[in-house]
Amino acid sequence: MTFWTFIYIAGALQAVLLATTLWRQSANRSANRLLAVWVALSGVDLAVKALYWHLLSPEWFRAYRFVALFPFLYGSLFYLYVRALVNMRGFRPRDVIHLAGFLVMLVLNGYVLVASEARIAALSARWIAGERGIGAWFDGPLFLYSLSYVMAALRLMHGYRRRLREQRADADRLSLRWIDALAACQIAIWSLAIVQALVYLPLFNYGLLFGLVAAWVFVVGWFSLGQPPVQAAPPEPVAQSEREPNAANDAARYADVEARLAQLMSGEAPLYLEPALTIAQVAKRSGYPEYLVSAVINRRLGGSFCDYINRLRVEAARARLADPDESRTILDIAYACGFTSKSTFNAAFKRQVGDTPSSYRKQCADAAPVG
Structure with a gap:
């Protein structure tokens, strides 16, 4: 795990720098602040995994299981980010509903967070021995919940582009093509996670999976830092x-x-x-x-x-x-x-x-x- 630990640390450091920069950007401010939160959570996720996999210490297992719930936020944050770009709507109190998947799983996994040290040591030992999945009751809802948000974000983008093409001759230049790259990276990561959960393949393991997450942070940095100011979505045609x-x-x-x-x-x-x-x-x-x-x-x-x-x-x-x-x-x-x-x-x-x-x-x- 030494190689992957290095990759995760590099990704975590990149996430901290990128999140700080995105939070301070003036263009697309409300969207970029959502993206900054998303990237920062990914960085925390990678850092905790790097520390636990390097030390294999039961003391870090509690934090490891907590960040294992973060993927329930990634799909919904992507959707909120895209919505903020095309509709100029930042995060509002009622948008807490989009965090419901994470909150539900936090409750269902709360027993780990409050477990005794002996229980934590036993769970950590089982993980080190190779039992690294939480279970189908966790993986199935995770994949369906997160991918549904990715699809919803792409549908939002499709509607935005359609209305843009109906109103502007330079629509292709303004069509947020970097969103396609971010969505493609997520779909690749989720596809790998599904394969890993269904069948054991030597190369398709947790190391590679979160290595892709680290690579995704760099992809976000490449595309997001050069993004132009985005115009609000054109209104729907009048009935x-x-x-x-x-x-x-x-x-x-x-x-x-x-x-x-x-x-x-x-x-x-x-x-x-x-x-x-x-x-x-x-x-x-x-x-x-x-x-x-x-x-x-x-x-x-x-x-x-x-x-x-x-x-x-x-x-x-x-x-x-x-x-x-x-x-x-x-x-x-x-x-x-x-x-x-x-x-x-x-x-x-x-x-x-x-x-x-x-x-x-x-x-x-x-x-x-x-x-």
């Missing part, structure tokens, strides 16, 4: 009953709205060239209500607002890339066509054209007549 009194006749205006959009997106200075374009800006320029513009884009032009704008931008970029007299770089062309990031442009171009921008430009250059 039909809450719209204008003549909403039932809106379909009759679809053709006029579509024609107006075509006018705005053509000519010498098409509107889609503006970076970070929002549907609110387009609606204002069109003279039609935002909900009506959104309905026309979704029902008659196909896809979300982000899809619609990026299709126009890709076609503009495609024409420039095919022009043999165009000397600008691919990235300059992407920016000139309204894209705000290289990755978003490359993904949109590949999805629409079926080829990368560089390969498409090369094919066009090779096919151009020599003269």
Whole structure:
């Protein structure tokens, strides 16, 4: 256990530094303070495990069993963190309900925390002898409870991204992709824990499991310290009953709205060239209500607002890339066509054209007549 003890100590020290930094960050303050608590608990978890596994002393077993309950907090803290990012809602007193799993298990495992020294020594000896699981009554609820919170957080993110794509042309740049990495790390850790609980495999042991937890702390640091300020989640579309009194006749205006959009997106200075374009800006320029513009884009032009704008931008970029007299770089062309990031442009171009921008430009250059 010497190797893993070193890894755990390194992870614990990193967690202390990271939690301190996150707590003091001004961007996304309420979310980052939840993340700081989450990271700090992980650091305490790793430190206690390192000390107990290194010393194998019964005196540390009580603390070891206490931090063994912390995983009941990790899934719910991830959910609260994501919710704070997309809804700008920090921790509130009623959110204690999300700590219920930990509190219930704290009560059920309270006998260990108040056990006599002889009882603690016996439990520690059984653990050292190889009986390292608490039991199926503990593992089953842990996996279901924690993974359900991870799934709930991802569902929250999915809704956020969907609404963002309906309202902003630069949605991909603002879609919190680091959340996917954090969720993937958690799912990998929980999957390993499930395998370890069901079947014994030499490599899939507790050492590796919490080694991944230590690695996760570094992943959190890598992604979270460079996170940009996050905008609040766009509101849900207005229900039909809450719209204008003549909403039932809106379909009759679809053709006029579509024609107006075509006018705005053509000519010498098409509107889609503006970076970070929002549907609110387009609606204002069109003279039609935002909900009506959104309905026309979704029902008659196909896809979300982000899809619609990026299709126009890709076609503009495609024409420039095919022009043999165009000397600008691919990235300059992407920016000139309204894209705000290289990755978003490359993904949109590949999805629409079926080829990368560089390969498409090369094919066009090779096919151009020599003269």
